Amino acid sequence: MRWADRHARRRPGAARLTGRRWAGVAGFAGIAVSVAVGIGPIEDRGTVPAARIASAQAALAKTAVIAGRPPHDSGYDRDSFGTAWTDRSDARGAGNGCDTRNDILSRDVEVSGRVAIASCPGAVAAGTMTSPYTGRPVVFERGRKSAAVQIDHIVPLSYAWDMGARSWTSLRRIAFANDPSNLVAVDGSSNQAKSDAEPARWMPPLRDFHCQYAVQFALVLHRYGLPVDAPSRGVLADALSRC
Secondary structure, eight states, rough: HHHHHTSOOOOOTTOOOOOOHHHHHHHGGGEEEEEETTEEEEOOOSSSHHHHHHHHHHHHHHHEEEHHHHHHHHTTOOGGGTTTTOSSSSSSSSSSSSOOOHHHHHHHHHEEEEEEEETTEEEEEEEEOOOOTOOOOOOOEESTTTTEEEEEESSSOOOOOTTTTTOOOOOHHHHHOGGGEEEEEEEEEHHHHHTOOTTTOOOOOOGGGHHHHHHHHHHHHHTTTEEEEEEHHHHHHHHHOOO
């Protein structure tokens, strides 16, 4: 069943992202500022700025379109995008002494506790967040329950691979996998449900987040020179037109 059929109506209990609740999930979407402890948040706002929507629409208009996503390349390997969450890349904010996963957790989670680990001296130990994909609260606790919050690649790595990233240099793939503009902390269930699906097959259950999701997807594709499959282009264009 396609996402448009599954999510034509807002799910019961799914909240609108406004005011302070939006601020808890919107940090990934703006300019990722490199600071001593990771990636800084953006301003508190309830809607996506018109200029950013216009930029995404312009980017999508310039993005090459192919008829459909090619058959998945069985040669794809996550390791082709480097060691997961490495701090050693050309991505913005890298090289700050903390792995990418904890940078994104620090940015997107309301942190209530930290702990030193091998890959980050100030790793997030506990906190809460509102998942941008559902609008529902999620509790993060390092340890057995840490999978409740996962870091999603908005443009999935395997989608990027199928659409041309397999021909990139390893350094470019590593930067892509750790680019904060393509990463967001979400609830684990949504991340698993999305898997590596493109917008034609999956959009966030929370329709209020479709605009922001489409903005990020379009801008990332454009930044890295990736094409978009025609069905997904239609979905993204529609979401941007409804912002």
